[in-house]
Amino acid sequence: MQDAEFNDPRLVAVYDAMYIWGRDDDFFLAVVGETPAARVLDLGCGTGRLALGMAAAGHTVTGVDPARASLQAARAKPGAERVTWIEGTADVLPERAFDVAVMTSHVAQVFVDDEEWKRVLAALERSLVPGGRLVFDSRDPRNLAWERWNPTDSRELVRLPDGAEAETWVEVTDVQDGRVSFTYHYAFSNGETLLSTSTLRFRTEEELRASLAEAGFRVERIHGGWHRQPVGEGDGEFLVIART
Template sequence: MSEPEYSDDYTDPRLAVLYDQLNPWAADSEFYLDLVMSARSALDIGCGTGSVLKRARAGGHTGRLVGLDPAAAMLDQAKERTDVDWILGDLGTVSFDREFELVIMTGHVFQVFLTDDDITAALTAVCAALADGGRFAFETLNPRLRPWEKWTGAAEVVAPDGALVRAANTSPRMTGGGIVEVVGSFTSPGWEREVRCPSQLRFVDVGELDAFLSEAGLSVVERYGGWDRRPFTGEQLEIITLATGA
């Protein structure tokens, strides 16, 4: 068997075309779609394949919609809709000045920021992007539930070219400092080699999260523990936060 090939998640077009099948529309997407539909302008940071903004436009949103992501292969999927502004980059390469009524980070994008400095820089940029009274909505997984211990499943999907692809997670582990490493493994009968995608996600508890938000000039206005807007009690999987410029 050939040595595996290594790729950053989602930068490989063979994986980006599978993303929506592996992460189908669900209650979290509906939650964010409702927020976007009630804002006149929205920025989706780490928009990936752009599913929320594409649905918002298809659903009649007439305001400014901007999706930002550093993975060209993911944005290529988003670009099937040309009436949304898709920007290749991240908060280090693009900045916004009080332009959006709503900023969102969906699909645990907040957790890609690994160091304290990364988190503070990202949240400061989000704060600067918010128009007066604008809101920032995002979720992060609750470390108290140690969710990574269950990231061992596998799924099979059919790629657009008809090939069967098996996706699996292997070896999730907490490495310290709240950072979990997990390796995604993708195989397909037509591929010469397995594609492995090591990735890291940072976990913060609510106390740390609120300290980061406050340092960046953001204050929490709503917090939920489920996509049905049930209050967060400390025991739920998702920490869903809506914050505004302080």
């Protein structure tokens, strides 16, 4: 199933257990915090980890995601009433409603097609007030992250809140033209095995800058790591901060 880790409640639980608060969340929360009491859009909010953290920090947060199972998990968490949750895509965004927009957990790479990416950036630009900021992460293709997405290096045992366990690993199935396709394997302790397939787009820094400029954004800076290192000297990331 395509992107089942966001759409299948069984895999959403695994995803939530695997990805707890980390340095990426610290980075985004700090950047958002540079605009006090901001109206924040979290596009592709998933199960709401960062959205809830931003709301707890005093921001007015709207979380948007097309995956119903992920949003159901988000709405069930403590503090969820502080966030406005919307099931949908960038097409549903209101105009000039947000001071800051974020896309985290490499959501920007989900938009594989250039025309789709162009539409998403245009919708984000319309949703921000003049001078509003867009913050997102995208992996630097020069870091070759997909080479570590193999059954040996990616294998992980995940313990779920109900006491069950799931062993997970990733297997790349295709790499071409900046697109990487892969399959996530989930082997549960009850003997059940589930699969989730995905494709991500690895855009170069030049491609990101050009697409942002075309959409009406001005790039303030791009970091290479979660501690704001220069590109090429950090964690193999492009951490983009742009302004309308």
